[in-house]
Amino acid sequence: MQRIEGGICAIDGVRACGVRAGKYGLALIAASGTAAGMFTTNRVKAAPLAVTAEHLAKGHLDGIIANSGCANAYTGPQGVEDARMMASLLAGFLKSDEERIAVASTGVIGRYMDMDIIGRLFEEARGRLRSDGEAGLEAERAIMTTDTREKEVAVEHQGLRVAGIVKGAGMIEPNMATMLCFLFTDADFSPEVLKSCLADAVRDSFNMLTVDGDTSTNDIVLLTATGRAQGRIEDFQQALRYVCVDLARQMARDGEGASKFFETLVTGARNEADARLAAKAVAKSSLVKTAVYGADPNWGRIICAVGYSGAEMNPDLVTLGLEGSGLKVDLVWKGRIAEEVLDKAREIMSGEEIIINIDLGLGMASARSFGCDLTHEYVNVNANYTT
Numbered sequence: 001m002q003r004i005e006g007g008i009c010a011i012d013g014v015r016a017c018g019v020r021a022g023k024y025g026l027a028l029i030a031a032s033g034t035a036a037g038m039f040t041t042n043r044v045k046a047a048p049l050a051v052t053a054e055h056l057a058k059g060h061l062d063g064i065i066a067n068s069g070c071a072n073a074y075t076g077p078q079g080v081e082d083a084r085m086m087a088s089l090l091a092g093f094l095k096s097d098e099e100r101i102a103v104a105s106t107g108v109i110g111r112y113m114d115m116d117i118i119g120r121l122f123e124e125a126r127g128r129l130r131s132d133g134e135a136g137l138e139a140e141r142a143i144m145t146t147d148t149r150e151k152e153v154a155v156e157h158q159g160l161r162v163a164g165i166v167k168g169a170g171m172i173e174p175n176m177a178t179m180l181c182f183l184f185t186d187a188d189f190s191p192e193v194l195k196s197c198l199a200d201a202v203r204d205s206f207n208m209l210t211v212d213g214d215t216s217t218n219d220i221v222l223l224t225a226t227g228r229a230q231g232r233i234e235d236f237q238q239a240l241r242y243v244c245v246d247l248a249r250q251m252a253r254d255g256e257g258a259s260k261f262f263e264t265l266v267t268g269a270r271n272e273a274d275a276r277l278a279a280k281a282v283a284k285s286s287l288v289k290t291a292v293y294g295a296d297p298n299w300g301r302i303i304c305a306v307g308y309s310g311a312e313m314n315p316d317l318v319t320l321g322l323e324g325s326g327l328k329v330d331l332v333w334k335g336r337i338a339e340e341v342l343d344k345a346r347e348i349m350s351g352e353e354i355i356i357n358i359d360l361g362l363g364m365a366s367a368r369s370f371g372c373d374l375t376h377e378y379v380n381v382n383a384n385y386t387t
Helices: 047-058 076-094 115-128 133-142 191-203 233-253 272-284 286-293 300-308 342-349 376-383
Strands: 015-021 024-039 060-068 101-106 152-157 160-167 180-185 220-225 261-269 319-324 327-333 353-359 365-372
Touching: 015 115, 015 133, 024 047, 024 076, 024 115, 024 133, 024 191, 047 060, 047 076, 047 101, 047 220, 060 076, 060 115, 060 133, 060 180, 060 220, 076 101, 076 115, 101 180, 101 220, 133 152, 133 160, 152 233, 160 233, 180 233, 191 220, 191 233, 233 261, 233 365, 261 272, 272 286, 272 300, 272 353, 272 365, 286 300, 286 365, 300 353, 319 342, 327 342
Parallel strands: 060 101, 180 220, 261 353
Antiparallel strands: 015 024, 024 060, 024 220, 152 160, 160 180, 261 365, 319 327, 319 353
16 A cells, blocks of 8 residues: 555546635535445435435536535525535536536534625636645645644555545544545446445444544545546455545544544454444543543543443453553453553553553454544634634
């Protein structure tokens, strides 16, 4: 797996751009090919998701138009009309069909789109579509809200390229799949193959990510294949999974107010479902997240989270350890508490990246989750989000 420069525009056939005006931003991405997508499981689904799901039914996209500043969620028929209008704008410019355009939005829920601003931003953006290395980052910046950094990655593997950008820092508890993720490949596969590979990649990446436990109304992951290269499905799956996991890690590191990133690796579970339950429970625990923030080696909170996760576990068989800053320590070994290790554990937890290792001692299944600490700044960001 070789990481390459250029972001999404490293994929043959992809052009992008982005512009901003105050709280609003608009990103345009032109890329024709077979496509698949996944969407939030929240019963309150934003209008753009309904429109995009309808457009994806035929398995082909020519472009994506996405905005920040307004989620266009819980906006009824007017919201759907506005989303269709956005699709129409890009379709007209690309000389495409409206049904081959995906629409995505992020921002405040329960507010109507300012279509005058969208129109002005579109007129500014349309002449900027291009395929240089900065174009993808420009599109990424246009849809950022509380994000503090751009998040992109591109790889080449066995002659195939896969790349993606993602927006998301808060309201992050994907259940499909606030996150917008746009993935591209030069591979030549059918929509059915893309959908299967995407579901597999999302399962072990975005669906194992949590920042604050809130599932957004606007979560969307789109994958477009421009069909410019030939390769094996197995190689494509590996590259796609790598890209999605990398983007999930970047989102956890950029969680709202976050100062630390941590992964939870659960091994020795009876089955994968149990491993996933245990790993996700630790990542979601507010008590674990605040302990990570305070560099407090209160490992009992981790054990507690595993215990209520719903996973099968025997407290007398569990091994628990921490890893980071070039150090590694076991706090519990097969149910027995280790002595004189808390100072070393505290040093590990003082670092910016921490791995929590949990061996349930019951089987061979494993899973990994991605999370961040919970800080005072998270409260500050979200206490003033609409003002």
